[in-house]
Structure formats: C-alpha cells, structure tokens
Amino acid sequence: MKNHKVVASLEEAIRLSGLKDGMTVSFHHHLRNGDHVLNMVMEAIAQMGIHDLTVNASSLFDIHAPLLRHIENGVVTHLKTNYMSGGIGRAISAGILADPVEFRTHGGRPSDIELGRTPIDVAFIAAPTADPMGNCTGKYGKSACGSLGYAIPDAMNAKKVVVVTDNLAAYPLTDWSIPEIYVDYVVAVDAIGDPAGIVSGTTRITRDPVGLVMADRAAQVIRHSGLLKDGFSFQTGAGGASLAAAKYLRDIMLREKIHGSFGSGGITGYLVDMLNDGCFEALMDVQCFDLKAVESIRTNPRHHEISASHYASPSARSAVVDSLDVVILGATEIDTDFNVNVHTDSNGSIMGGSGGHSDTAAGAKLSMIIAPMFRARLPIITDRVKCISTPGRDIDVLVTQGGIAVNPKNQELLLRLKDAGLPVVDIHDLKEMVERTTGTPAPVREGGRVVANVIYRDGTLLDTIRSVPAK
C-alpha cells in the first residue's frame, strides 16, 4: 500500500490518468481570473501531443486566453462551460471553434455530469491546500479561495481525479472539501494562481446615484413582496447595484428585527455582514467572491460550503435554490416577455453566460432583475432578446430607475407593489419611455452560423448564439 499519491509533475499525472485523444477534461473556476491551473494543464497536454479534447470548465475567464491557441492547434475541439468573459467570448463569437460551445447553468452542469450525459475522463482540481492522499480544501493556503463547490461534482464523477496544489499539508487534512476517496493523483506546483485575481480584496457597493436609486427600489420591492418575514432567504449577485440593494435590505431587516434563514450563492462580504448581524441563520456558499467571505467560511461554522449540485441541480432530490425566497439578478437585455439575456452584448458577441441565473430564477419565489433603463444609449428593454438565457416565465419583476415592471403572471406582486405606492409601470410603457430618451435602435444584423447552444438546466435547448464577424 503506497502512502501517498503525489506524482512528480503534471505530465506524469496526465500520463498516469490515461488521457487520450478525444477525451474530456474538466476544470472549476473558484480561482476565477487568477487561475493558473487550466493553462498549466492544457499546456502540458499540448506538449504531450494529445488532441481533439473536450474541455468542460464551470467558467472561463480572460486569463484563460491561451486556450484559444489550443483550439487553433486542434488540441481542444469542444467546449462546455457555464460562463465565459468577453475576451474568450469574442474569439468564440468570431467562430474559431467548428462545433458550437455548449453553455449550461451552474445547476445543469453537475446534473448532466451526474446523469452521465457529459462524462468526464479526467478532472483537474485546483486546490489551495491538499494532503498527500488528496484530501483538499479552498479555505487555507496562499491561494485560498474559500468554497470549492463547483469542483465537488467533478471530483465525485470523473473517471480520474488530479488534485493540483501549491500548499501540500501533512496527512490528514481534516477540514476537507473534497475527501481522498475520489482522488487519484496529487501534484504540487509553485503557484496554482495569482491571489490578486482569485478574490477581490473587497467588493464595493455602487456610488452611482442611478444605481443607488435602483437598489433602494429593489429593497422596497422585497419589503412589500410579502416574503420579507422571519425565515426569509435571499441571494444576490456581486454587481454594484445588487450589493447596494443587499445593504438597504439589511437596514430594513435590522430595523424591523426580521430573522432570515439563509443567504446563498456566490458569497460577498455584504452577505457575511448580514450573517453576523443576525439577518440570517446560515450562508450556503458555492463560491467566495472576496477575502471577507473566505475568512468567514474558514472560521464561522454557520457559513457552509455546498456543492454545485446542492446549490442548484435540477435533478437532485432538492437543491438550495428550491428554498430561495428572493434572488436579485442582472441582465444585459430583457424583453417585453421578461426573457433575459446574460450571454451576449448589444452586438451579439458572447460576454457572459447563465452561471446560476436561470437556476435561481427557476427556484426563487421572487426573481428580480435590477438594471438601468439604458447603458450607453442602448435600451435595456427590447422586443426580443438576442439570446434567451433565462425564460421570462421565471422572472417576476424588473427594477429600473424609471419604474418597476411586474410580469403579468404575478398579479399578487403587482397588487402588493401598487398598494405600497411604488412606481409600477407596464413593461411596454417602460420600453417606450426609455426610447423617448435614447431613440429607437436599428436592429442588429443577423449573425452567421451557430457558435453556441444555450442548454437549459433540464437539458433542453433554450436558444442558439450565432457568429459575429471580428472587428
């Protein structure tokens, strides 16, 4: 019985894993735009002459630009992901990949992995601390990122699992996120990432007056929704206006002595403050966004790490999103049927992805979009979004600085907000109001071939994204 799984190099681990042409490798994105592991692994794979791989990554950031070279060289021929930032997105939109990218959601990805729809041959786990048998965690180490939630389904289901760490600790590492039972090999490297890109020092609320008006309105909508009472549960993104809304909500909860049950999702310092102030009993954390969240998940037993499946899988017996009362989400566009686009920009080029957008929207009792009426002259409201990321049936309300539009399917909310005297307006009227300020935009020309398929959390095709000529 060997007493450790540590191998000398990434090449050695890849060779031992049996990775061959045509197989699938997977990565998780807790190191975000500071991640070195995906690039190191793909470089090693390219050097070894392996081709025609599928990369299944929970998200891709611009730091992963070397991946584009591996695509051009035929090392990578298929991509599956839940999100890609604009630099990678532009190249995909320009058509560098012959087969369409498969976009999933943070819940749909683990669901499809567990159901065997998207099997993984070798999973690479970027682990801020690991022991020689592969017990690993994101809570400790110089590259600490907090939760490793998105990596857990990969570790549990991949045929081979390689843990890559820059902080090898003595066995047994007891406070693990992923236990040794799933791990085949451990590789120690100098740095798995750049701490500056992994977590923000602090995430800050917006100081933009328009953002603050929207945030105040968002908090008022929640207050009058009938959901803000003891046991309340809440999720918000890390956007400036969403965080400001969380701050206003906290003020209301403290003033009215409301004790919520949990906050979930990607966790920021603002949610940690709400936990510590007694607004919530617990945080359910699939990813930490800032240092305060990392510190909290390490030290506060009420701050729980959850797997991507536990967070949002539609095929789990239940997931956290199913118990959510309110989620605040963003949008690049929303149409008059309340369909939301978070995949493409105003010219149709990929610059995002669902992440947990459509999972939380499907689960929460109240799904709120918070967005300015227009960004740089482009109205937020259109007749039809260029890409449906989240279907309108799952969106309850749009909050802008010019008015609040309620989805007609939620008549109860409409009446409650009207009774509260909030500025409720029909979404068609709001669209007209915006266009009186911006002018009516000419339609963007139709793109070419399909470069990405947007797969809904239940595995069905929701929409397609077409190519955009590179500038």
Place this chain on the structure above:
Amino acid sequence: MEIIKRAIAGTLESSDAYVEIEPNAQGIRCELESVVEQQFGDNIRGLVEEILAGCGVKNAKIHIIDRGALECVIRARVEAAVMRGKGE
C-alpha cells in the same frame, strides 16, 4: 458660418462623445466611430448633418468618437465644437 480653426469638445468617457472639427475646402466631411454604430450610426450621421446645417456651417471636417452618448449630448458637443472653431 465658417470654421476657421481646429476645435474640440467632449470627452472619451462612456456615454459622452468626443468631437473634433476643422476647416475644409469644400463641403462637409463627417467621420464617425461609435460603440453603437449598428444601432444608431445612421441616426448620428443624420443628426450631425442637421446640426451643422442649422448652424449655417457649409464647409467642415468633423470627426466624432461616440461612446454611446444620448442625442442631446451629441448635439451639445457638436454645437460647442462649432462655436469654438468659428471665426470671431
């Protein structure tokens, strides 16, 4: 009204427009770079033509870098550039 010297107005900030105007021997020459070219490019070129005609400018070279400015902002920046570039 004659444009007799090069003049600028505006900034490169988001939602603003940067306008440069200079003398031209014959007619109006308009160059536009816009982040909303697809949605508003023709609209902006028509607007600039209209503003210059309204100011009585018949000969000028005008270069606009638009960062998604509203119509009222473009109008203000173009008019300011014209006022700065005209003879006293």
